[in-house]
Amino acid sequence: MPSTDSPSPGVTASEARPAVRLDGVSKNYGGSYAVRDLSLDIAPGEFFALLGPSGCGKTTSLRMIGGFTDPTSGTVLLGGEDVTALPPDKRNVNTVFQSYALFDHLSVADNVAFGLKRKGVGRSEIRERVATMLERVQLGGLGDRKPRTLSGGQRQRVALARALVNRPQVLLLDEPLAALDLKLRRRMQVELKQIQREVGITFVFVTHDQDEALTMADRVAVMNEGRVEQCGTPEDVYERPANRFVASFMGTSNLVPGTYRDGQVVLDCGPALPVGRRAGIADGSGVSLSIRPEKIWLSEFEAGMALVQGVVRETVYSGPTTTYLIELAPGVTVSVLEQNTDRSRMEDRWHGGERVEIGWRPEHCLVLD
Numbered sequence: 001m002p003s004t005d006s007p008s009p010g011v012t013a014s015e016a017r018p019a020v021r022l023d024g025v026s027k028n029y030g031g032s033y034a035v036r037d038l039s040l041d042i043a044p045g046e047f048f049a050l051l052g053p054s055g056c057g058k059t060t061s062l063r064m065i066g067g068f069t070d071p072t073s074g075t076v077l078l079g080g081e082d083v084t085a086l087p088p089d090k091r092n093v094n095t096v097f098q099s100y101a102l103f104d105h106l107s108v109a110d111n112v113a114f115g116l117k118r119k120g121v122g123r124s125e126i127r128e129r130v131a132t133m134l135e136r137v138q139l140g141g142l143g144d145r146k147p148r149t150l151s152g153g154q155r156q157r158v159a160l161a162r163a164l165v166n167r168p169q170v171l172l173l174d175e176p177l178a179a180l181d182l183k184l185r186r187r188m189q190v191e192l193k194q195i196q197r198e199v200g201i202t203f204v205f206v207t208h209d210q211d212e213a214l215t216m217a218d219r220v221a222v223m224n225e226g227r228v229e230q231c232g233t234p235e236d237v238y239e240r241p242a243n244r245f246v247a248s249f250m251g252t253s254n255l256v257p258g259t260y261r262d263g264q265v266v267l268d269c270g271p272a273l274p275v276g277r278r279a280g281i282a283d284g285s286g287v288s289l290s291i292r293p294e295k296i297w298l299s300e301f302e303a304g305m306a307l308v309q310g311v312v313r314e315t316v317y318s319g320p321t322t323t324y325l326i327e328l329a330p331g332v333t334v335s336v337l338e339q340n341t342d343r344s345r346m347e348d349r350w351h352g353g354e355r356v357e358i359g360w361r362p363e364h365c366l367v368l369d
């Protein structure tokens, strides 16, 4: 039913309403929560990622948006309309699953045309829309082939075309790149993002791969044990993680234990580092300093940097970068990432057992409770 809410001045009704709204949605299986009190808004045209470790409730959340799983409580809205009680085929949503589920006896073009035929769209319109969509996913000219004669990446694009050709309000994608090898996966991440920009359809994407979420999404919800730990832009969740879980899940982060006192953190391994006053953290509380490996300097320090002594325990060369594991105190090891840019320093690389000094800018470290 159309809502009678009047939009704000200068904003059209569809812009004013989120494409997807989850309002206090939970799913309980036999006494344990797969998803617990999940509330979020996804804007029209947004590329939104649900990210988290295995079992955190990503797929269940996606299935509740699509109508494949009924919430135990809460409301699902699409474009402002309450669809909680509607089955999948009554929602203007399409889903691309990890297993592409293509029809092998049909040609690529007939696979893509399938949904339109069922809707009773006219033949010439179908032909035109299918051809346009195959061009868009770079499969023009392959319409007569059978899916089994295509590569993994091409099959993935057929599945995408088959969903997009229906012009859904929202496209749900459940780890659609998981079956592809790493190189193709990287390429498809960029392609998928380009296609999404061109078609302007809201994408909701499930992945357990942080790089993938950071590469493709406009916003990321980081989930853990059925809840959203943090929701924000890739930069927000990577550079300003809200808590320990997000800091350690989003790539490598060093967590150095210490005690907060008077605008300083006294590290368990010795030095006291000025970090500025932090609202909400009481004097004397145990904290962790979170610092990214690429934000730690190895030499040519600047004034105002926090400097700490350590011993090199491991040097890992991996082409463009070298990672050093540096022990600051027994049980406290940080990793430091260096770009291998300066040829002259190749021989100067540190070795196990050397005593070194490392440093970072205070503003690059977060104080986590």
Ligand SMILES: Nc1ncnc2c1ncn2[C@@H]1O[C@H](COP(=O)(O)OP(=O)(O)OP(=O)(O)O)[C@@H](O)[C@H]1O
Pocket (backbone or CB within 6 Å): 029, 033, 034, 035, 052, 053, 054, 055, 056, 057, 058, 059, 060, 061, 208
């Ligand atoms: N049909 C079901 N019956 C019982 N428990 C379920 C069911 N579906 C999911 N669960 C449980 O709910 C929790 C969340 O599962 P979900 O599939 O949403 O996680 P996920 O984050 O998508 O994980 P993965 O990345 O491994 O797919 C898990 O503990 C899972 O075992």
